[in-house]
Amino acid sequence: MKFLRPAFFFISKFLLIIFKTLTIFENILIKYFIISNNNIGAKFIAKYIARKLKRNFTIFQIVKPLKEEFQKLFCISKSRYVELKNKMLA
Numbered sequence: 597m598k599f600l601r602p603a604f605f606f607i608s609k610f611l612l613i614i615f616k617t618l619t620i621f622e623n624i625l626i627k628y629f630i631i632s633n634n635n636i637g638a639k640f641i642a643k644y645i646a647r648k649l650k651r652n653f654t655i656f657q658i659v660k661p662l663k664e665e666f667q668k669l670f671c672i673s674k675s676r677y678v679e680l681k682n683k684m685l686a
Contacts, residue, residue, distance in 0.1 A: 608626045615624050641662070648658045 611626055612624055615621065644662075645658055649655070
């Protein structure tokens with residue numbers, strides 16, 4: 597995935613220029629998250645987002661709880677990885 601970083605960097609800069617010229621917002625931050633549709637989790641998240649958008653939720657109302665859950669999962673998985681690594685080294 598590291599080979600995709602330059603492409604996403606270029607795309608984000610391009611989108612920033614477009615957003616700044618078309619909107620009144622000054623500070624816009626663009627982040628990319630790549631989700632593969634090859635697993636059940638990605639399919640569930642895609643369906644969840646689609647259903648919420650269909651019910652007229654804003655994208656921020658949908659993404660904020662997902663982002664918080666992903667951050668919790670990342671912290672848990674990172675701490676488990678560190679524990680396993682320490683057990684292997686001991």
